[in-house]
Amino acid sequence: MQTWxxxxxxxxxxxxxxxxxxxxxxxxxxxxxxxxxxxxxxxLDLGAFNPALPAGHxxxxxxxxxxxxxxxxxxxxxxxxxxxxxxxxxxxxxxTIQNYVTAVRGGP
Numbered sequence: 779m780q781t782w783x784x785x786x787x788x789x790x791x792x793x794x795x796x797x798x799x800x801x802x803x804x805x806x807x808x809x810x811x812x813x814x815x816x817x818x819x820x821x822l823d824l825g826a827f828n829p830a831l832p833a834g835h836x837x838x839x840x841x842x843x844x845x846x847x848x849x850x851x852x853x854x855x856x857x858x859x860x861x862x863x864x865x866x867x868x869x870x871x872x873x874t875i876q877n878y879v880t881a882v883r884g885g886p
Contacts, residue, residue: 782858782873785846786812789881810881815849815859815868817882822866830866837880844877 780788792810823832829842844860851857851870860871871877 779876780846780879781876782846785877785879786848788879792881810883812846812848812879813882815847818845818847818859818861818880819868822861822863824866827865829863831863841878844871845880846877 789810789812791807821835822830824830826832829835829840831837831840840863842864844862847859847861849859851859854870856872857870858873859868860877861868
């Protein structure tokens, strides 16, 4: 679990050989990033619960909890969007709270 700032840094520092996540994909630091709000919510299956992910999803060792997005809440720069993969809830939360982190590779 990470604060939002640490989540951004952790995702950006992922690379091949990272023992914490077991990457063996030839990636270098900077190839991975924290997904934005839209990317993270696109994973949800609102008809599913615990996890709110579609059947047959590709995630392994996935903790059913709250995950940070890279998107700051427009009306409060102290908050960022998170997605709850327990029930599919999406909301803003203070960036100093600790949530889980998942990363995406490529794109924006």
